[in-house]
Amino acid sequence: MANLCEGRVAIVTGAARGVGKENALLLAKEGAKVVVNDLGGAVDGTGADTTPAQVVANEIIAGGGEAVVNGDDVSSWDGAKNMIDQAIDTYGSLDILVNNAGILRDRMLVNMTEEEWDSVIQVHLKGTFAPSRHAAAYWRQKNKDTGEPANGRIVNTTSTSGIYGNMGQTNYGAAKAGIAAFTIIAARELRRIGVTVNAISPSAYTRMTEGLREMTEEEIAVRAPSWVSPAVVYLCSQEAEDLTGRIIQAGGGMVAVCEGWRRGAEMDQMADPSELGPHLRKMCESVRKNSGMDGMELD
Numbered sequence: 001m002a003n004l005c006e007g008r009v010a011i012v013t014g015a016a017r018g019v020g021k022e023n024a025l026l027l028a029k030e031g032a033k034v035v036v037n038d039l040g041g042a043v044d045g046t047g048a049d050t051t052p053a054q055v056v057a058n059e060i061i062a063g064g065g066e067a068v069v070n071g072d073d074v075s076s077w078d079g080a081k082n083m084i085d086q087a088i089d090t091y092g093s094l095d096i097l098v099n100n101a102g103i104l105r106d107r108m109l110v111n112m113t114e115e116e117w118d119s120v121i122q123v124h125l126k127g128t129f130a131p132s133r134h135a136a137a138y139w140r141q142k143n144k145d146t147g148e149p150a151n152g153r154i155v156n157t158t159s160t161s162g163i164y165g166n167m168g169q170t171n172y173g174a175a176k177a178g179i180a181a182f183t184i185i186a187a188r189e190l191r192r193i194g195v196t197v198n199a200i201s202p203s204a205y206t207r208m209t210e211g212l213r214e215m216t217e218e219e220i221a222v223r224a225p226s227w228v229s230p231a232v233v234y235l236c237s238q239e240a241e242d243l244t245g246r247i248i249q250a251g252g253g254m255v256a257v258c259e260g261w262r263r264g265a266e267m268d269q270m271a272d273p274s275e276l277g278p279h280l281r282k283m284c285e286s287v288r289k290n291s292g293m294d295g296m297e298l299d
């Protein structure tokens with residue numbers, strides 16, 4: 001069988017370790033030339049070091065593939081542009097953008113600092129927007145110049161924290177829910193130039209999640225970040241040209257397609273809040289709860 005991404009040029013952000021590393025390795029195994037982006041900071045985003053990204057690039061090259069390192073901060077407008085330009089200058093095109101870089105600054109809302117909020121929103125949300133924006137401009141120009149579909153792929157990285165809600169992560173969850181919405185809107189906008197936009201919600205044992213709870217060897221093995229990458233790589237492939245606007249959970253023993261917000265119980269509008277109240281309650285009782293709402297009723 002032919003490689004799924006033969007000759008395609010891919011950028012994977014945050015590819016020095018964890019899920020991003022496995023995405024980069026599998027894309028390379030499937031024939032893609034890879035720009036291995038990573039700022040190389042700590043899990044909270046502090047610091048910078050391109051050595052881990054170089055290790056991943058070396059591993060790809062040692063396996064017979066092609067890779068270069070990029071050390072830009074994905075949340076910098078100019079850095080993101082530089083990263084897109086580097087792919088095009090080095091390999092002659094850009095076909096795939098996997099927005100994976102991320103940090104954590106967990107804190108309960110009552111104690112969260114402005115800095116904890118801003119840094120997480122910055123890296124995840126702007127770090128998805130800025131590279132996507134520059135890549136989209138490149139693909140739109142390509143589409144104009146050739147009259148052909150640009151055949152681009154964006155795979156973003158969301159989280160169950162954003163789509164279902166996790167306590168202690170209002171900053172991270174809001175950013176990740178924003179990424180899910182961004183994915184759907186960008187998919188609708190870029191469809192006409194032949195670019196798909198999807199998002200992965202990973203479940204993986206990485207430095208980001210290793211401290212969350214004790215796990216057995218088997219539990220860790222089933223959460224190896226490499227289990228996330230097959231879905232990512234398929235969405236990046238030429239074959240997946242008709243799959244767009246989807247949020248896919250992957251890793252930890254399963255792959256699942258997420259279903260989004262739907263309008264539930266409905267009634268005609270009412271001007272009087274006291275009159276509206278009982279009807280609103282009845283409707284809330286008749287629909288499925290949002291994830292995590294069990295036990296939230298006040299005594």
Ligand SMILES: NC(=O)c1ccc[n+]([C@@H]2O[C@H](COP(=O)([O-])OP(=O)(O)OC[C@H]3O[C@@H](n4cnc5c(N)ncnc54)[C@H](O)[C@@H]3O)[C@@H](O)[C@H]2O)c1
Pocket residue numbers: 013014015016017018019020037038039040041042043045072073074075100101102103123127157158159160201202203204205206207208209225
């Ligand atoms: N591990 C999980 O179970 C899980 C669950 C849900 C979502 N995610 C998401 O998956 C992605 C990867 O997470 P991971 O678990 O592999 O974590 P990780 O910490 O192992 O990897 C994240 C990488 O992103 C890089 N990075 C951070 N800020 C950057 C920036 N501004 N520019 C460039 N690179 C930057 C880091 O240096 C790091 O190498 C993240 O977006 C994370 O939020 C992970």
